Amino acid sequence: MSGGRGAVAAGTTGGTTPLFEHDLDLCMRCSACAATCPTYGVLGHEGFSPRGRVQVAGALLEGRLEPNPRSLEFLDTCLHCEACRTACPNDVPVTRLVDLALDLPDFKPLGPAPNRAVRLMLWAVAHPWTLALLRPGLWLWQRLRLGRLAKSAGHRVPWLASLAEVAAGLPPMPSPFRPALPARHAPALPAPLAPARRLQAGSGRVAFFLGCVQEAVFAETNRASICLLQAAGLEVASAPGQGCCGALHLHQGRVDDARSMARRNIAAFEAAGPEWVVNSAGGCGATLREYGSLLAGDPEWASRAAAFSSRVRDISDFLAGLPLSGGEGGTGRDGPEPHRPRSTPLPLRVTIQDSCHLVHVQGVRSPLRTLLTPVAGRGLVELPRPDQCCGSAGVYNLERTELALAILDRKMEDVKSTGADVVVTANPGCTLQLRLGVARAGLTGQVRVLHVADLLWESVRPTESERKGGGSRG
Amino acid sequence: MTITAGFLAGLRDLVGPQRVYTDPADLVAYSYDATWEPASPDAVVRVASTEEVSRLLALAAEAEVPVHPRGAGTGLSGGAVPRGGGLVLALNDLNRTLTVDPADSVAVVGAGVITLDLHRAAEARGLFYPPDPASLGACTIGGNVAENAGGPRCLKYGVTRDYVLGLEVVLAGGAVLHLGGRTLKNVTGYDLVRLFTGSEGTLGVITEATLRLIPQPPARTTLAALYDDLTLAGETVVAIGQAGPVPAALEILDRASIRYAEAYRPSGLDLAGEALLLIEVDGPDSASVHDQARRLEHVCRGSGARQVLVAEDAAQAGRLWQVRRSVSAAIVRLKPTKISEDATVPRSRVPEMIRRLAAIRAKHGVDLVVFGHAGDGNLHPNIVANRRDPEEMARVERAVNDIFDAALALGGTLSGEHGIGLLKRRFLSRQLGPAERAAMRAVKMAFDPGNILNPGKALAHDDVAGEGPGAGQGLAADDAGVRP
Numbered sequence: 001m002s003g004g005r006g007a008v009a010a011g012t013t014g015g016t017t018p019l020f021e022h023d024l025d026l027c028m029r030c031s032a033c034a035a036t037c038p039t040y041g042v043l044g045h046e047g048f049s050p051r052g053r054v055q056v057a058g059a060l061l062e063g064r065l066e067p068n069p070r071s072l073e074f075l076d077t078c079l080h081c082e083a084c085r086t087a088c089p090n091d092v093p094v095t096r097l098v099d100l101a102l103d104l105p106d107f108k109p110l111g112p113a114p115n116r117a118v119r120l121m122l123w124a125v126a127h128p129w130t131l132a133l134l135r136p137g138l139w140l141w142q143r144l145r146l147g148r149l150a151k152s153a154g155h156r157v158p159w160l161a162s163l164a165e166v167a168a169g170l171p172p173m174p175s176p177f178r179p180a181l182p183a184r185h186a187p188a189l190p191a192p193l194a195p196a197r198r199l200q201a202g203s204g205r206v207a208f209f210l211g212c213v214q215e216a217v218f219a220e221t222n223r224a225s226i227c228l229l230q231a232a233g234l235e236v237a238s239a240p241g242q243g244c245c246g247a248l249h250l251h252q253g254r255v256d257d258a259r260s261m262a263r264r265n266i267a268a269f270e271a272a273g274p275e276w277v278v279n280s281a282g283g284c285g286a287t288l289r290e291y292g293s294l295l296a297g298d299p300e301w302a303s304r305a306a307a308f309s310s311r312v313r314d315i316s317d318f319l320a321g322l323p324l325s326g327g328e329g330g331t332g333r334d335g336p337e338p339h340r341p342r343s344t345p346l347p348l349r350v351t352i353q354d355s356c357h358l359v360h361v362q363g364v365r366s367p368l369r370t371l372l373t374p375v376a377g378r379g380l381v382e383l384p385r386p387d388q389c390c391g392s393a394g395v396y397n398l399e400r401t402e403l404a405l406a407i408l409d410r411k412m413e414d415v416k417s418t419g420a421d422v423v424v425t426a427n428p429g430c431t432l433q434l435r436l437g438v439a440r441a442g443l444t445g446q447v448r449v450l451h452v453a454d455l456l457w458e459s460v461r462p463t464e465s466e467r468k469g470g471g472s473r474g
Numbered sequence: 475m476t477i478t479a480g481f482l483a484g485l486r487d488l489v490g491p492q493r494v495y496t497d498p499a500d501l502v503a504y505s506y507d508a509t510w511e512p513a514s515p516d517a518v519v520r521v522a523s524t525e526e527v528s529r530l531l532a533l534a535a536e537a538e539v540p541v542h543p544r545g546a547g548t549g550l551s552g553g554a555v556p557r558g559g560g561l562v563l564a565l566n567d568l569n570r571t572l573t574v575d576p577a578d579s580v581a582v583v584g585a586g587v588i589t590l591d592l593h594r595a596a597e598a599r600g601l602f603y604p605p606d607p608a609s610l611g612a613c614t615i616g617g618n619v620a621e622n623a624g625g626p627r628c629l630k631y632g633v634t635r636d637y638v639l640g641l642e643v644v645l646a647g648g649a650v651l652h653l654g655g656r657t658l659k660n661v662t663g664y665d666l667v668r669l670f671t672g673s674e675g676t677l678g679v680i681t682e683a684t685l686r687l688i689p690q691p692p693a694r695t696t697l698a699a700l701y702d703d704l705t706l707a708g709e710t711v712v713a714i715g716q717a718g719p720v721p722a723a724l725e726i727l728d729r730a731s732i733r734y735a736e737a738y739r740p741s742g743l744d745l746a747g748e749a750l751l752l753i754e755v756d757g758p759d760s761a762s763v764h765d766q767a768r769r770l771e772h773v774c775r776g777s778g779a780r781q782v783l784v785a786e787d788a789a790q791a792g793r794l795w796q797v798r799r800s801v802s803a804a805i806v807r808l809k810p811t812k813i814s815e816d817a818t819v820p821r822s823r824v825p826e827m828i829r830r831l832a833a834i835r836a837k838h839g840v841d842l843v844v845f846g847h848a849g850d851g852n853l854h855p856n857i858v859a860n861r862r863d864p865e866e867m868a869r870v871e872r873a874v875n876d877i878f879d880a881a882l883a884l885g886g887t888l889s890g891e892h893g894i895g896l897l898k899r900r901f902l903s904r905q906l907g908p909a910e911r912a913a914m915r916a917v918k919m920a921f922d923p924g925n926i927l928n929p930g931k932a933l934a935h936d937d938v939a940g941e942g943p944g945a946g947q948g949l950a951a952d953d954a955g956v957r958p
Contacts, residue, residue: 022810025810025811025861026806028508028802028806028812029506029507029509029547030548030608030609030612031508031546031547031612032609032611032612034546034612035588035590035611035612044520044566044567045500045503045520046503046504046564047499047503052503055502055503055505055506055512056499056503059502065498065499065502066498068498070498070499070500071498071499071502073499074499074503089799089800089803090803090806
């Protein structure tokens with residue numbers, strides 16, 4: 001990825017001085033970035049703007065400024081949302097410069113160790129067996145209302161309290177003693193709508209990347225995505241052995257951990273042999289698309305990683321790229337052409353909070369609009385700053401809870417101004433953060449936060465009567 | 475310059491300790507604007523009300539501490555760079571007032587409001603605030619008024635000063651002035667509104683502006699005219715000026731600008747040529763716009779355009795303007811340091827200025843490209859260089875020197891819209907004689923006898939040397955020349 005401490009570390013092994021001079025020289029100090037930066041928007045201080053961070057990083061790297069707690073604060077509060085990169089006319093790699101400066105040895109004693117909540121999370125997502133326990137664990141957490149307990153202990157154990165804040169946005173977890181999905185989902189998640197057709201080689205076989213948190217916590221979103229792909233007439237292959245993408249580890253500078261996760265995923269999907277690797281988590285997708293550069297220095301894996309990355313597509317981008325309707329069996333193949341599932345308007349006013357690593361790293365902006373315009377029966381209304389980070393930013397909300405909440409509250413004011421019933425986003429971290437925001441803003445019950453695939457599936461899925469009649473609108 | 479502990483304690487009492495900064499990292503963050511020569515202040519203070527500005531300036535006057543007012547730090551002449559040290563007065567928090575009054579067609583705007591936010595607020599009421607400096611997404615109204623900012627639309631609609639009806643200004647001792655008002659006509663007393671507009675923070679600190687708004691023109695379209703000779707494009711500018719209609723914007727790009735922009739972000743249009751004119755027309759309806767476009771197409775062809783393209787739709791117009799917007803970014807791919815001049819000539823001399831710029835480019839062997847607001851003679855010759863190469867930078871400095879001489883010889887001015895600031899002070903005496911400079915010095919002395927407000931900016935250094943704490947350092951640094 002273009003940002004993230006890990007990406008920097010990956011590229012710094014061969015000496016970086018000329019590189020940073022070149023990067024610094026690119027900045028014309030025009031400040032086109034300032035208006036897009038959430039931390040500058042909340043704090044209004046130049047040091048918390050992208051231009052300020054570039055200039056402070058430059059002063060540190062050139063030895064004009066000694067690393068100290070204040071310069072650490074400027075640099076370390078960067079969300080790595082990459083909004084500045086999109087706004088910059090010169091494509092200044094802001095986060096790369098920030099991370100280079102933060103890698104200066106003098107910062108090491110000043111930098112706080114990753115807090116316990118972060119370490120716990122990084123450890124958990126890296127191990128399939130902990131993930132397997134996560135869902136029942138969260139069910140227990142919700143049943144016993146441990147969140148309240150954790151919050152009340154917040155003055156003594158702040159990391160536990162910040163974890164509880166985030167966990168409050170989780171959907172109700174199904175009981176581990178009833179393995180079937182909860183009843184309310186039953187009509188929504190049938191077996192494949194139409195029998196999966198056997199498609200000709202190269203005609204669009206897809207495999208689905210589940211993700212760790214996404215699959216553990218938002219399994220319904222993954223199911224909805226898969227149903228949408230099947231409704232599009234595609235065969236969705238499974239890829240056993242896949243796991244966490246490694247994004248959080250990469251952003252925390254744990255590059256070797258991220259590389260081994262990358263290798264595991266690449267191998268799993270090679271075995272499945274799909275043409276496309278579709279995913280429904282914007283942050284994970286961005287990382288998957290950067291495996292090529294992450295493993296570029298590994299002779300055994302470089303070309304495999306590049307090939308894998310080139311196949312990765314976000315669910316919105318993928319669906320919006322399909323033609324509107326397929327000719328039923330009229331093409332000479334043994335199935336219909338893959339096509340965009342037809343949606344019916346829902347009586348909803350919808351707004352979109354672009355997920356940073358989907359819009360700014362993967363460059364996916366218009367597909368969400370294309371897909372949701374026919375869904376939003378009461379209109380698709382843009383937020384004043386749809387592509388500005390909500391403050392979730394990986395584990396930022398655990399590390400910098402106060403600033404993350406200030407950014408979130410500003411975002412919720414924007415949401416209120418749209419009068420939307422549904423805020424659509426495209427990444428699990430954003431969903432959790434925005435649900436917390438809805439609760440903080442007193443909008444519980446009025447505003448739902450949904451992944452784009454969830455809402456799309458609501459508008460595509462057959463009604464009960466259609467299902468009973470055996471019809472499929474796929 | 476020294477700031478005493480007692481003065482800092484007074485500041486902290488005034489605005490609270492969390493808005494006074496002296497950490498070296500904070501000082502780096504407030505050491506620059508969009509030019510290339512930073513200077514560290516001794517402290518930075520953020521203010522949130524006119525009253526705080528007033529009490530702060532009273533303190534600073536008493537302690538003789540230089541004060542450098544700063545909006546968003548997007549200026550292109552060094553106006554917000556705290557050379558000589560002292561205090562950076564960050565005004566971007568004066569952003570809570572933004573009211574649009576359709577009944578009077580005015581907006582009342584805090585100095586820290588971002589220009590684009592005013593544009594949007596006006597548009598929401600069907601009104602229009604035309605000044606559109608390139609940095610409008612970041613720059614503040616206070617900075618726009620202090621620098622008298624322009625932009626492409628000034629050809630038809632005028633610059634910032636044509637929209638300032640009233641100002642709230644704080645003087646060096648803390649006195650708060652309310653000047654002008656909400657009326658289009660107003661001849662009561664001296665026109666101090668105009669005096670403070672473009673005064674570059676040297677006479678007072680602007681805290682609020684009352685701005686004139688006009689009806690939004692609903693229809694617009696874009697033409698692109700391609701030439702085999704840059705001078706013919708320049709002659710077209712003169713012809714359009716005489717034959718009309720007045721375009722909303724009239725921008726010129728030379729061959730190098732077109733080539734770099736197209737290589738950077740291809741427009742998908744066939745724009746190869748020696749020169750490109752981009753022309754926007756607007757009006758009350760599509761018939762009027764269509765008629766203007768037809769007449770301008772005729773003028774362009776009559777002046778030697780090889781090809782004229784009228785945008786078929788908003789998307790194609792957008793792609794054409796994308797070419798213009800890409801130039802700045804595209805040319806720094808060639809060399810990283812961009813020296814953006816804005817010497818300006820009368821419209822009739824645009825063709826001659828173009829010829830002289832070509833001669834300057836050849837004489838000094840510099841990478842000079844021409845793209846800018848040709849319609850108002852504000853050509854923006856840009857030189858790209860490598861600031862880490864002293865020999866090249868010396869050639870650039872000689873070329874810049876010649877550009878100023880050429881503009882003045884043609885009856886033009888050192889700066890059309892960027893201001894004099896720090897960068898052009900040493901050229902000031904080429905345009906202004908002793909009598910003019912004495913008159914300006916008298917104005918400065920009348921408003922700021924202690925020379926604490928943006929000392930050493932805008933006026934030639936010999937006019938303020940020895941008068942204030944910041945003047946001496948300014949002189950020394952100036953002798954080093956144009957170091958972009």
